[in-house]
Amino acid sequence: MNDRYSRQILFSPIGQEGQEKLAEKHVLMIGAGALGTGNAEILVRSGVGKITIVDRDYVEWSNLQRQQLYTESDANNRMPKVIAAKSRLEEINQDVQIEAKIIDVTPLEMGQLIDGVDLIIDATDNFDIRLIINDISQKYRIPWIYGAVVASYGISYTILPNETPCLHCLLQQVPMGGMTCDTAGVISPVVQMVVAHQSAEALKILTDNQEALRKRLISFDLWTNQQASIDVSTFKNTSCLSCGEAPTYPHLSYESQTKTAVLCGRDTVQIRPTSAGKRDLQTIAARLSNTGKVEQNSFLLSFTSEPHRLVMFHDGRVLVHGTSDVTEAKSLYYRYFG
Amino acid sequence: MKLLVNGNHLQVPSNVFTIADVITHFFKHDPIVIVEHNGIILEKNNHPKQIVADGDKIELVEFVGGG
Incomplete structure (x- = not known):
């Protein structure tokens, strides 16, 4: 036994007990781009038991500025992201079980991927898939952590079924577009900031430190030096079709798929x-x-x-x-x- | 009029009267945004009715999709 996790165990809210809990947990990472690679590296180094990483894309040169698990060789060879990520993550910590899936996630795939999962981390790039994650999370009572970035701006919120409002409650409408990395670009530090928030919340959930969860919607702009933190608990809507008293999980239906x-x-x-x-x-x-x-x-x-x-x-x-x-x-x- | 927006003291023009005007002023597009005004969360349909005054504290959180 080496002392790989000694500094994390010394951190008293985790300790030996938390470390052992972490080793038994399974995280589903939807997306292996900037947020996905950052979160995956932290969780693998932390000693989570298993990560399933799902992505539909392959590595390109434009990814290397911020997607921390990939190399020039991956871009030259157009390696599928999850294959390249798995290879690097296994070099970092061979004790963690890494499952790589080259798929475009639909409700059908989500229903299969969710078995045995303790937490879903959102590392996706669009709201269509986030609303599917949101419905799956509610249906199977599995927490998920929303995170997103564009330009120098980032946002995150932790969604706990039965406790917090869900994404459907918060949005109050289906997004029709807006700024994207296409039009506004993105800088790496804001990715790292969102990753820090998501992975810290993940460690709290995975080590059963729920009382330490942030419970607020946060956003920040690292270029204009603004930040906001809002208690959104009043947004929980008892008639919400995703998390209310009579849920229909509308985003899992065939008709709603893109x-x-x-x-x-x-x-x-x-x-x-x-x-x-x-x-x-x-x-x-x-x-x-x-x-x-x-x-x-x-x-x-x-x-x-x-x-x-x-x-x-x-x-x-x-x-x-x-x-x-x-x-x-x-x-x-x-x-x-x- | 000066507002405290996301922790920054910012001057807004005289044609800003409501929260909806504040959103229009700070965003070029039509964002999905959650607003806290002097500590109170607002429903979206109240944005055009909610009057702002000098020194008000406003938190704006926009939902974005990139990742």
Whole structure:
């Protein structure tokens, strides 16, 4: 037995007992971008028992400025983020069980991923998926920690089923867009600040120190030097369809699911085909080889026809790079993939 | 008029009368925002009715989606 966790055990609210509890806990990390890599590294170094990391994307050069688990080699090889993250996290702490899932999360996948999970950490980049996480959290009574960033601004809130208002209560409307990393960029320090808040709250929950939870909605801007902290407990709505007295979990229904998504900071649209099943990328590559430049690794196929690049994964998902226009992206998708 | 917004003393123009005006003044877009005015949380439909006065303390928290 080495003294890997000695300083954390010396911290009396955790102690030996908290450390042992932590080693038995399973965290579901939705997203392996800036917030996901930061939170995952802290929890793995802290000695959590298991982390399941889920992400649909692969590493690009524009990620390296803030997504702390990735290297130039990962970007050059277009490694799926969760594969690169797992590899680095296992170098950091081989005692933690890391499960990597290259998937685009829908309610169906969430229902399968949630088994045995003690906490969900939100490291996603859009509200569609956050509202799914919110409903799953309420349905299975599992806490989750919202976190988000754009430019130099960050926000976080810890949602406890039966206790706090849920995201649906707080938003009071379905977001229709706003500033994104695409339009406003993002700086790394604000990512680290949100990660610090999320991971501290996670450690409190995972070591059964619920009384220490912040219980307030916080936000900060590290460039304009503003910060806010609000007690939002009055927002808990007994008629909320996600957390109220007669919940219907509206965001888990098929009708509420998005089949296309504009990816934050990427000038990219994701198309998720309605037809399920594994794609034969070899055959598709051969078909496309006379039309443009085709590159492949064991996880994906990349097809470039200037000024656009389309990347297909085994599950049929396609990332259309070079546009944020969903209609144009669909047109390109059907033009090249039928 | 001066307001204490998210911990900073800020001057706002004379056409700012309500919380909804404060939001319009500080955001270029139409944000999803939670507002605390002198320690009281406001429902969204009260934003256009809630009058602000010199020295008021306002906390604005905008929901964003990036990550």
